[in-house]
Amino acid sequence: MKSPERDRRRLVRAFPPRWRDRYGAELDALIEDALEGRRPTLRFRASILRAGLAERSRESGLTGTSASASMRTTTGGMVIVWAWTAFIVAGCAFAKVTEHTRPVSMVGAVTVLAGVAMGAVVLGAVRATPAAWAAARRDCSGAIARAVRRAAAATAVAGLAFVVLVAWAQALSASAREAAGWRYGSAVAVTAVLVFVAMACWTGAAMSVVRRMSASASLLRLESRLAVVVVGAMLAMTVATVLWWVRANPVGGMQLAVIVSWMVAADLAACFGASRLRVA
Amino acid sequence: MVALRSPDPSLLILTSLAGGPKHGHALAKDIEAFAGAKLGPGTLYGAISRLEDRGLIEPLEHDDRRRPYRLTAAGASTLSESVAELRRIAETGASRLGVTGLAP
Numbered sequence: 001m002k003s004p005e006r007d008r009r010r011l012v013r014a015f016p017p018r019w020r021d022r023y024g025a026e027l028d029a030l031i032e033d034a035l036e037g038r039r040p041t042l043r044f045r046a047s048i049l050r051a052g053l054a055e056r057s058r059e060s061g062l063t064g065t066s067a068s069a070s071m072r073t074t075t076g077g078m079v080i081v082w083a084w085t086a087f088i089v090a091g092c093a094f095a096k097v098t099e100h101t102r103p104v105s106m107v108g109a110v111t112v113l114a115g116v117a118m119g120a121v122v123l124g125a126v127r128a129t130p131a132a133w134a135a136a137r138r139d140c141s142g143a144i145a146r147a148v149r150r151a152a153a154a155t156a157v158a159g160l161a162f163v164v165l166v167a168w169a170q171a172l173s174a175s176a177r178e179a180a181g182w183r184y185g186s187a188v189a190v191t192a193v194l195v196f197v198a199m200a201c202w203t204g205a206a207m208s209v210v211r212r213m214s215a216s217a218s219l220l221r222l223e224s225r226l227a228v229v230v231v232g233a234m235l236a237m238t239v240a241t242v243l244w245w246v247r248a249n250p251v252g253g254m255q256l257a258v259i260v261s262w263m264v265a266a267d268l269a270a271c272f273g274a275s276r277l278r279v280a
Numbered sequence: 281m282v283a284l285r286s287p288d289p290s291l292l293i294l295t296s297l298a299g300g301p302k303h304g305h306a307l308a309k310d311i312e313a314f315a316g317a318k319l320g321p322g323t324l325y326g327a328i329s330r331l332e333d334r335g336l337i338e339p340l341e342h343d344d345r346r347r348p349y350r351l352t353a354a355g356a357s358t359l360s361e362s363v364a365e366l367r368r369i370a371e372t373g374a375s376r377l378g379v380t381g382l383a384p
Contacts (some may be wrong), residue, residue, distance in 0.1 A: 012360050014322070015322075022329070023325055023328070023329055026303075026304060026325065026345055026346070026347050027304075027321055027322075027325045027343065029303075029304065029305075029344075029346045030303075030304035030308070030321045030324065030325065030346075031304055031321045032309065033304070033305035033346075034305065034320075034321050044320065047320035047321075047323065048320065048321060048322040049322075050322065050323025051320065051323050051325070051326045052322060054326060055326055055329070066330070066333060078341035162382075216345045240366065
């Protein structure tokens, strides 16, 4: 294949597969006409990428109203699960930074709320499993199996990196860890990226299932209610954290400011996810 | 001087197709000629797919990758409403600025 042709195909791949099946060849022809033999500029590529991402987010129900109620609800739920995961990371960091200063009453309240949210996430996953399993068994194209295999491989790599990192960290004393400097920092960053990639792969696998899943109205209603419980628990935990932090004469300085900002960002993402929940 | 915002790509496409069926590249050229707006291929086809979903435009049978589109009756009606609304805004703006000479 000639290079310009390959270049154009690569650009068209920014759009979702179903959209490409219908409009891919036409868009390819338009790109060819627009370029008139020239190489695409960075701005041109960025414009196609932006339009492709917009189309993907519309198709997945993240934006707009064209996706089905089921797709929008499931996408909203996925956003909330992502936000919940980010919130847990911030919560763990908060627990570590304030382990000697936070009051027992606050720990008790936050632990109960975290338990409620986690219970809602697990119950939501368990109740969705039969419909997801049926969709996976019906999938003749093998797309779900491929997505799950990819996610499992990414998880294995991330898990291995995590184990190696923990083993290394435990073998080092605090001063040796300091001395390891950028090497230790880079290892943490690489592990974080691998965990993120694994999560993204699982999200892709979940979306692949959702596209083929026929969820009943009652299941969607239940998932929406559970999602709202998770968002409510997150907001309550953030309020408790901020109230304690303000009363305790901002201890922890910049570190806690970053952690609380991270929690608030996760809350905002969760609220956005909740705004996509639609029940017929 | 810079205009406040470019018109909606969907409106530009409907306006262009009101002059007859066109394929993607011909649409882009026509829109650039009458509105001075350069629509990138991604923006153009994003808008085309949404207009087709809403039944405002439809593709014509064609063997080539360059498939022409035409306005449907619903598209013509939507365009008429949009044009009437734009005309009201333009006339109000022109009269308040004391500008004369707008086409009837």
